[in-house]
Amino acid sequence: xxxxxxxxxxxxxxxxxxxxxxxxxxxxxxxxxxxxxxxxxxxxxxxxxxxxxxxxxxxxxxxxxxxxxxxxxxxxxxxxxxxxxxxxxxxxxxxxxxxxxxxxxxxx
Amino acid sequence: xxxxxxxxxxxxxxxxxxxxxxxxxxxxxxxxxxxxxxxxxxxxxxxxxxxxxxxxxxxxxxxxxxxxxxxxxxxxxxxxxxxxxxxxxxxxxxxxxxxxxxxxxxxxxxxxxxxxxxxxxxxxxxxxxxxxxxxxxxxxxxxxxxxxxxxxxxxxxxxxxxxxxxxxxxxxxxxxxxxxxxxxxxxxxxxxxxxxxxxxxxxxxxxxxxxxxxxxxxxxxxxxxxxxxxxxxxxxxxxxxxxxxxxxxxxxxxxxxxxxxxxxxxxxxxxxxxxxxxxxxxxxxxxxxxxxxxxxxxxxxxxxxxxxxxxxxxxxxxxxxxxxxxxxxxxxxxxxxxxxxxxxxxxxxxxxxxxxxxxxxxxxxxxxxxxxxxxxxxxxxxxxxxxxxxxxxxxxxxxxxxxxxxxxxxxxxxxxxxxxxxxxxxxxxxxxxxxxxxxxxxxxxxxxxxxxxxxxxxxxxxxxxxxxxxxxxxxxxxxxxxxxxxxxxxxxxxxxxxxxxx
Numbered sequence: 001x002x003x004x005x006x007x008x009x010x011x012x013x014x015x016x017x018x019x020x021x022x023x024x025x026x027x028x029x030x031x032x033x034x035x036x037x038x039x040x041x042x043x044x045x046x047x048x049x050x051x052x053x054x055x056x057x058x059x060x061x062x063x064x065x066x067x068x069x070x071x072x073x074x075x076x077x078x079x080x081x082x083x084x085x086x087x088x089x090x091x092x093x094x095x096x097x098x099x100x101x102x103x104x105x106x107x108x
Numbered sequence: 109x110x111x112x113x114x115x116x117x118x119x120x121x122x123x124x125x126x127x128x129x130x131x132x133x134x135x136x137x138x139x140x141x142x143x144x145x146x147x148x149x150x151x152x153x154x155x156x157x158x159x160x161x162x163x164x165x166x167x168x169x170x171x172x173x174x175x176x177x178x179x180x181x182x183x184x185x186x187x188x189x190x191x192x193x194x195x196x197x198x199x200x201x202x203x204x205x206x207x208x209x210x211x212x213x214x215x216x217x218x219x220x221x222x223x224x225x226x227x228x229x230x231x232x233x234x235x236x237x238x239x240x241x242x243x244x245x246x247x248x249x250x251x252x253x254x255x256x257x258x259x260x261x262x263x264x265x266x267x268x269x270x271x272x273x274x275x276x277x278x279x280x281x282x283x284x285x286x287x288x289x290x291x292x293x294x295x296x297x298x299x300x301x302x303x304x305x306x307x308x309x310x311x312x313x314x315x316x317x318x319x320x321x322x323x324x325x326x327x328x329x330x331x332x333x334x335x336x337x338x339x340x341x342x343x344x345x346x347x348x349x350x351x352x353x354x355x356x357x358x359x360x361x362x363x364x365x366x367x368x369x370x371x372x373x374x375x376x377x378x379x380x381x382x383x384x385x386x387x388x389x390x391x392x393x394x395x396x397x398x399x400x401x402x403x404x405x406x407x408x409x410x411x412x413x414x415x416x417x418x419x420x421x422x423x424x425x426x427x428x429x430x431x432x433x434x435x436x437x438x439x440x441x442x443x444x445x446x447x448x449x450x451x452x453x454x455x456x457x458x459x460x461x462x463x464x465x466x467x468x469x470x471x472x473x474x475x476x477x478x479x480x481x482x483x484x485x486x487x488x489x490x491x492x493x494x495x496x497x498x499x500x501x502x503x504x505x506x507x508x509x510x511x512x513x514x515x516x517x518x519x520x521x522x523x524x525x526x527x528x529x530x531x532x533x534x535x536x537x538x539x540x541x542x543x544x545x546x547x548x549x550x551x552x553x554x555x556x557x558x559x560x561x562x563x564x565x566x567x568x569x570x571x572x573x574x575x576x577x578x579x580x581x582x583x584x585x586x587x588x589x590x591x592x593x594x595x596x597x598x599x600x601x602x603x604x605x606x607x608x609x610x
Contacts, residue, residue: 037579043211051336052160053208054184057584058339078369082343
């Protein structure tokens, strides 16, 4: 596993294509948010509301969008920009994994 | 809350948890007021409130007013040091906060010796000995407790609103009950707000124009849809359509975001009849596009400052021929422009805006020097008028046009930004030798914050380090959008950083 794939939270699969694991994406997204918006790791639970806890605002959301777009090579439709997809680490991970999966099946 | 009692079954506030009637907010706020009094809150005591926009925050601040206290609503993205500063500056007796903000609130409360208790909404975190739950207070009493007569008159303080100051330290704008009632009446009158309106507030209640949506709602009896932020614009627009919102108050950043996501093919936004813009002027091109997006709406271009809430508005009928103007003074307010000697200037000449009337604040809390700088004697002996620090000019018909500031404060995302406050934070980094903060024109925000830093050589200085440090020290809106690292900053002969040439 390369340092890059570790940052992405992806694991190499037998066919060479990388399959994203939900847990790994959660860790990567959490690391990014802690590193960029908070200092102390222990304070961010996977289910913490990022808006209600004052961790991010509208500018922060756009930075998270850039992060997942660049890291996972997905494109975030602006209509997807809703709390159901973005307001916690676990929701973000579900969104990334789901998006990647649907893109993958479209490509097939 | 008289209007509340007249229509107690009507929905006052809609938030993510659902609809809340005037009667419900009235009861919750009375129970909280009764508890505050039993906890020792007397007329004039300060209570700091920190929570995202929601009905609970509304019930809590009305509780403070009913108890005779002074509400100090702070932005939920405030960081530890700033919250500590505010708590100590106003010598707050009680702090009300959302449990989710414990990571900031707990350490700040520990450094505020005047605090007697922290009231938590949502649940009680560990680590603060004098904690109590808001839900326990407001649910525990089966009977509606009596709120003791407070003895308040309308010249007593209702609110302190903190705003950025040129010295780098925030200043607490003191508003009396008379200020609040007068300003709510004046604004709701010229906007023509009515009981059947539904007004959305995406502006935080720590921001005066956000707070006034709720205050006007109670006065007029309309419904307020409270949004926590504008971080999810499409989501907000969806709820605007769902709740048939009629009035959308905003600042230029909000309107440019709305425009950038248009069209809204699947949303029916035809209920919107009024758009109000404040804080800074909208670019004329955006005004045109807003009128296309909301063809049935009237757009009010407004201007104001926390020190007197609102100053002026442009009659929507004059929008076409006075598109870059912020109009004329609001009802029962007089404005004029003066030169540096305090002498009124004629139309076409730039001067400092002076505001007189019942809207003008009492002063800055605990800061007589700054109060004396901004509130000075006017034409009538003994009457204090507000020197705004804003430079304007008027045309021959008396319409106002914003020109700039007399100091280096500027507005970003609708909020006042003090370059000094951000520079002081930048200088905390060992890696920073020199720092300068300026406002730069920005398509989305009107003005965006740019920080230019010079490295000391002690450790690696990069954009990421600077941004992360700012995020941990400043409210989110104050974190620089652009960060540039340079070897040298231009200086004047006396060695002062020359910001004009940055």
